[in-house]
Amino acid sequence: MIKLKLQVLCDNAIAIGPGKADLLEQIMATGSISGAAREMGMSYRRAWQLVDVMNRCWSDRLVETTPGRASGGARVTELGIAVVHRYRAMQHTLETCAEENGWRELSAAIRETPLPHQPGSTLPQPECDSADKAG
Numbered sequence: 001m002i003k004l005k006l007q008v009l010c011d012n013a014i015a016i017g018p019g020k021a022d023l024l025e026q027i028m029a030t031g032s033i034s035g036a037a038r039e040m041g042m043s044y045r046r047a048w049q050l051v052d053v054m055n056r057c058w059s060d061r062l063v064e065t066t067p068g069r070a071s072g073g074a075r076v077t078e079l080g081i082a083v084v085h086r087y088r089a090m091q092h093t094l095e096t097c098a099e100e101n102g103w104r105e106l107s108a109a110i111r112e113t114p115l116p117h118q119p120g121s122t123l124p125q126p127e128c129d130s131a132d133k134a135g
Contacts, residue, residue: 002103002110006091010057016087020050024076024084027051027063032073058083 007017026036037047062080
């Protein structure tokens with residue numbers, strides 16, 4: 001099985017990936033970070049951390065929050081909606097490209113699990129050319 005995972009990076013942070021896109025979509029559906037976290041089976045703290053990373057990586061916030069138990073909540077901004085839509089379009093393009101370029105054949109050729117390590121086997125040593133030996 002071949003797994004394709006599209007991630008957009010901001011330095012070493014993942015600005016958007018499949019999980020963060022799912023989280024944004026759940027925030028759109030529920031109107032809150034806690035509701036989205038519940039739906040996804042993650043802690044509120046983890047969901048908040050993911051939102052925080054996204055908000056710090058993009059040119060503007062992807063999620064805006066309103067404090068307060070009764071009237072509080074969260075909403076995905078216009079930029080957030082655009083990011084999700086473009087991310088999902090890129091995912092679809094990647095999957096289509098992989099399918100058109102032989103991923104099924106590669107999937108058929110890969111083992112379900114790796115072979116066991118061969119006891120006593122060693123990795124071959126790289127050969128040095130004559131220039132390296134003269135060195």
